[in-house]
Amino acid sequence: MHSDKAPLSLRIAAWGGLAFLHVPILVIFLYAFNTEDAAFSFPPKGLTLKWFSVAFARQDVLEAIKLSLQVACLATALALVLGTLASAALYRRQFFGKDAISLMLILPIALPGIVTGLALLSAFKVLGIEPGLLTIVIGHATFCVVIVYNNVIARLRRTSHSLIEASMDLGADGWQTFRYIMLPNLGSALLAGGMLAFALSFDEIIVTTFTAGNERTLPIWLLNQLARPRDVPVTNVVAMLVMLVTMLPILGAYYLTRGGESVAGSGK
Secondary structure, X not given: OOOXXXXXXXXXXXXXXXXXXXXXXXXXXXXXXXXXXXXXXXXXXXXXXXHHXXXXXXXXXXXXXXXXXXXXXXXXXXXXXXXXXXXXHHOOOOOOOHHHHHHHHHHHHHOOHXXXXXXXXXXXXXXXXXXXXXXXXXXXXXXXXXXXHHHHHHHHHOOOHHHHHHHHHOOOOHHHHHHHHHHHHHHHHHHHHHHHHHHHHHOOOHHHHHHOOOOOOHHHXXXXXXXXXXXXXXXXXXXXXXXXXXXXXXXXXXXXXXOHHHOOOOXX
């Protein structure tokens, strides 16, 4: 009789890997509450909330947060529209060049960020577009579309086409079929894709570096702070904020999609 449990050595290795990844994050969280005198010592000699008020009173921090939220919201909205339309066009029909289009959609998330950033920067220069908010949003949307596309096309493949046919046979037009049949089936996939896209955009730095120009998103602000050791407590607070803003949507997307196999029309 075989046991379903993994070998002890494999479980220890797995937990060791998780600890290696997450203990530094917990240290950042701890140091966000550290007192000024103990800024570089371990363990912390005291805890305080003072750095939160200091961080959110700084205009440069607020401007960076505002820009990052603005970029993430715009890139996510663009990705939801383009990713959904692309998945709807590709999930059932066979046509010449379909595989090439699918590869082009997925390529931005597979390529190193520096390659995508350089390609976008070159394209913007050729087109005469000055780096700024627009270029950052376009740069982020290139890989956010992939996230939405993958979520939506996976859900479409698990949704029975007979539901659409039945709706049309009963007299529903295209909009009614989309609203009452497709949208309820795609709702959690769209929400999960949007949340993942938002999280990915909010903390993106490599592509942003090439497309931002003089704009400073929150990750770029954090990168610049590495040269300012006196601001370490404030930097820790902002880093904690970035991790929370990106971690919560990812967890939410996981819980939204983990039961996706039971979606109506999947044949379960």
